Amino acid sequence: xxxxxxxxxxxxxxxxxxxxxxxxxxxxxxxxxxxxxxxxxxxxxxxxxxxxxxxxxxxxxxxxxxxxxxxxxxxxxxxxxxxxxxxxxxxxxxxxxxxxxxxxxxxxxxxxxxxxxxxxxxxxxxxxxxxxxxxxxxxxxxxxxxxxxxxxxxxxxxxxxxxxxxxxxxxxxxxxxxxxxxxxxxxxxxxxxxxxxxxxxxxxxxxxxxxxxxxxxxxxxxxxxxxxxxxxxxxxxxxxxxxxxxxxxxxxxxxxxxxxxxxxxxxxxxxxxxxxxxxxxxxxxxxxxxxxxxxxxxxxxxxxxxxxxxxxxxxxxxxxxxxxxxxxxxxxxxxxxxxxxxxxxxxxxxxxxxxxxxxxxxxxxxxxxxxxxxxxxxxxxxxxxxxxxxxxxxxxxxxxxxxxxxxxxxxxxxxxxxxxxxxxxxxxxxxxxxxxxxxxxxxxxxxxxxxxxxxxxxxxxxxxxxxxxxxxxxxxxxxxxxxxxxxxxxxxxxxxxxxxxxxxxxxxxxxxxxxxxxxxxxxxxxxxxxxxxxxxxxxxxxxxxxxxxxxxxxxxxxxxxxxxxxx
Ligand SMILES: Nc1ncnc2c1ncn2[C@@H]1O[C@H](COP(=O)(O)OP(=O)(O)OP(=O)(O)O)[C@@H](O)[C@H]1O
Ligand SMILES: [Mg+2]
Numbered sequence: 433x434x435x436x437x438x439x440x441x442x443x444x445x446x447x448x449x450x451x452x453x454x455x456x457x458x459x460x461x462x463x464x465x466x467x468x469x470x471x472x473x474x475x476x477x478x479x480x481x482x483x484x485x486x487x488x489x490x491x492x493x494x495x496x497x498x499x500x501x502x503x504x505x506x507x508x509x510x511x512x513x514x515x516x517x518x519x520x521x522x523x524x525x526x527x528x529x530x531x532x533x534x535x536x537x538x539x540x541x542x543x544x545x546x547x548x549x550x551x552x553x554x555x556x557x558x559x560x561x562x563x564x565x566x567x568x569x570x571x572x573x574x575x576x577x578x579x580x581x582x583x584x585x586x587x588x589x590x591x592x593x594x595x596x597x598x599x600x601x602x603x604x605x606x607x608x609x610x611x612x613x614x615x616x617x618x619x620x621x622x623x624x625x626x627x628x629x630x631x632x633x634x635x636x637x638x639x640x641x642x643x644x645x646x647x648x649x650x651x652x653x654x655x656x657x658x659x660x661x662x663x664x665x666x667x668x669x670x671x672x673x674x675x676x677x678x679x680x681x682x683x684x685x686x687x688x689x690x691x692x693x694x695x696x697x698x699x700x701x702x703x704x705x706x707x708x709x710x711x712x713x714x715x716x717x718x719x720x721x722x723x724x725x726x727x728x729x730x731x732x733x734x735x736x737x738x739x740x741x742x743x744x745x746x747x748x749x750x751x752x753x754x755x756x757x758x759x760x761x762x763x764x765x766x767x768x769x770x771x772x773x774x775x776x777x778x779x780x781x782x783x784x785x786x787x788x789x790x791x792x793x794x795x796x797x798x799x800x801x802x803x804x805x806x807x808x809x810x811x812x813x814x815x816x817x818x819x820x821x822x823x824x825x826x827x828x829x830x831x832x833x834x835x836x837x838x839x840x841x842x843x844x845x846x847x848x849x850x851x852x853x854x855x856x857x858x859x860x861x862x863x864x865x866x867x868x869x870x871x872x873x874x875x876x877x878x879x880x881x882x883x884x885x886x887x888x889x890x891x892x893x894x895x896x897x898x899x900x901x902x903x904x905x906x907x908x909x910x911x912x913x914x915x916x917x918x919x920x921x922x923x924x925x926x927x928x929x930x931x932x933x934x935x936x937x938x939x940x941x942x943x944x945x946x947x948x949x950x951x952x953x954x955x956x957x958x959x960x961x962x963x964x965x966x967x968x969x970x971x972x973x974x975x976x977x978x979x980x981x982x983x984x985x986x987x988x989x990x991x992x993x994x995x996x997x998x999x
Pocket of ligand 2: 755756765
């Protein structure tokens with residue numbers, strides 16, 4: 433299982449030499465390179481890429497890179513020793529200087545093109561050429577691929593400089609967004625939600641890039657100032673970075689007969705997806721058409737489970753387009769995301785995201801992405817009527833499969849063996865009426881209170897006696913259903929596994945990246961430690977600081993309660 437957290441059986445890799453020995457580039461060796469690309473990877477200007485699966489490109493090194501942090505948990509899983517993060521060559525490579533890489537690792541990385549669809553509508557205008565041929569990894573560059581402890585991993589720099597897909601952007605990511613992405617990825621993993629993983633974070637001590645952002649105490653919706661930010665590079669790790677949008681790019685080309693090998697390139701990318709993300713679940717000796725049917729079922733299963741998990745933990749992706757939807761069924765692109773504090777089914781922290789990508793709409797957004805996956809892969813089944821029928825059936829069953837996942841998830845959050853629609857509906861209403869803090873509420877409920885007073889520490893508003901009465905009667909019905917023959921300890925323990933105690937509270941993250949911008953990484957590390965164990969009780973001091981309602985000063989606060997896409 434690619435996502436399970438298991439310590440490596442291998443002795444730790446302590447040297448850069450030992451690390452590079454694991455390099456093994458099956459992607460670069462089996463997929464097609466852009467035939468127009470130069471082999472040295474010196475390819476940093478926006479241009480159209482007409483065919484091929486990847487463009488060889490070298491990252492632009494961060495000048496004067498400084499180590500900020502690394503994920504000990506992932507290092508452990510990969511069998512890497514913690515000291516490696518401070519190794520000179522390792523630091524150079526993961527801050528973008530591939531000249532420090534040595535055989536069998538290569539001194540050139542790769543970027544990939546992808547297409548964009550929003551809620552099932554295809555777009556090409558985000559590409560500067562209006563064709564879709566200039567859209568893709570504009571600042572994400574993969575630099576390493578290899579097998580570690582039996583699992584194949586790809587390592588990708590985010591903010592690694594311009595690629596042919598940069599669309600006029602600078603190819604950089606700022607420290608603010610990099611700290612957020614690094615911490616959030618680590619946190620999602622600790623929550624048990626499938627995700628790309630954080631490896632390392634380095635910052636430049638001399639390069640800054642300018643971005644629109646919010647002034648202190650701004651209440652504006654949109655950024656009101658330009659801010660210089662240190663440039664940073666986070667490295668993320670996954671079995672692949674294939675997105676639904678990537679399959680779409682090749683399907684669009686096949687559909688329009690853009691070139692003679694377009695359909696073949698689609699087939700290649702889909703079989704690459706199976707190899708990378710589904711190999712252990714799909715029998716290699718099945719006919720390819722049958723493998724595609726399996727793929728459709730497995731991706732549906734993973735995607736619906738993923739989105740149910742997002743709702744369970746209060747996560748809103750913010751911009752769940754097809755190009756932010758990993759075809760392996762895990763969370764990808766932590767830019768416009770947020771975690772729900774005050775319960776609101778329409779919670780959406782990203783000002784550009786709109787209601788359609790809001791908290792409780794994510795199952796619909798997922799279905800739209802799944803539809804685009806289905807549409808992209810379908811041409812490969814043109815000559816296989818029987819497989820096609822099954823494939824289409826899986827597509828049309830999406831909504832029902834999603835509903836089942838959601839019901840299971842809500843039942844688990846409520847400590848019930850079965851979903852109870854009426855009880856659930858009443859609860860949603862009460863949660864809204866009392867403006868509950870999503871995380872505090874479910875965690876307090878996990879103590880199985882019999883009086884509403886015990887839940888009030890999770891309310892943002894003072895409740896009326898009538899509302900309290902409704903709570904009392906709801907609590908009684910709920911306790912009757914959850915009773916489990918009176919073994920409350922077991923119910924409570926299970927609920928605590930579904931309801932984390934510690935969540936992402938943006939107002940507690942802001943000071944960490946602000947401090948990091950001054951060169952102090954203490955709070956980043958503190959957050960890593962706290963968010964690394966979200967279901968645990970932890971020390972009293974941690975509870976006092978992190979298990980709290982959002983203070984009123986942070987409502988309607990630019991950069992805290994909402995933000996523009998913060999790249
Ligand atoms: N500063 C930048 N320079 C070049 N390209 C950029 C820059 N910022 C974003 N892009 C590109 O614009 C597109 C949309 O941006 P978005 O914010 O969704 O992605 P991202 O956060 O960079 O990427 P990812 O989805 O890889 O995590 C992406 O293809 C991204 O590579
Ligand atoms: Mg993106």
